[in-house]
Amino acid sequence: MGLGDLGISLEGVSNGVGKVEQDELSDDISITFKLPDGNEKMHMFKSGHTIAYLKVVVEQEYGHPVATQALTLNDKMLIDPMSLLDYPAINGAVVVVKVA
Numbered sequence: 001m002g003l004g005d006l007g008i009s010l011e012g013v014s015n016g017v018g019k020v021e022q023d024e025l026s027d028d029i030s031i032t033f034k035l036p037d038g039n040e041k042m043h044m045f046k047s048g049h050t051i052a053y054l055k056v057v058v059e060q061e062y063g064h065p066v067a068t069q070a071l072t073l074n075d076k077m078l079i080d081p082m083s084l085l086d087y088p089a090i091n092g093a094v095v096v097v098k099v100a
Contacts, residue, residue, distance in 0.1 A: 029084050034096045035062060045084060052080040058097055070098040 027047040031054070032040050043057060055066045071078040073087060073095050084090055 029091045032094045033058060034094050036099045047084050050081060050083050051078045064099050068099045072096045
């Protein structure tokens with residue numbers, strides 16, 4: 001039994017991601033990290049990036065290990081598996097990087 005037998009088509013789908021999903025993943029989002037030393041650094045991300053990905057960027061760019069980070073927006077902790085799409089207020093916002 002093939003996909004056609006089930007009434008399923010892969011037409012319009014590339015790389016396992018549909019057009020709408022590709023558009024959402026490609027939106028640019030500006031985030032400013034407020035680092036523990038008080039410096040603020042702006043980065044551009046895609047709306048589909050996860051909070052875990054942001055933590056990896058902070059580790060690579062500024063040397064704070066992922067395991068020691070807590071990212072917050074308006075004093076609320078951002079959760080690792082969530083994407084930037086899950087936080088509509090994040091575009092252009094300042095995300096505070098807390099290090100334990």
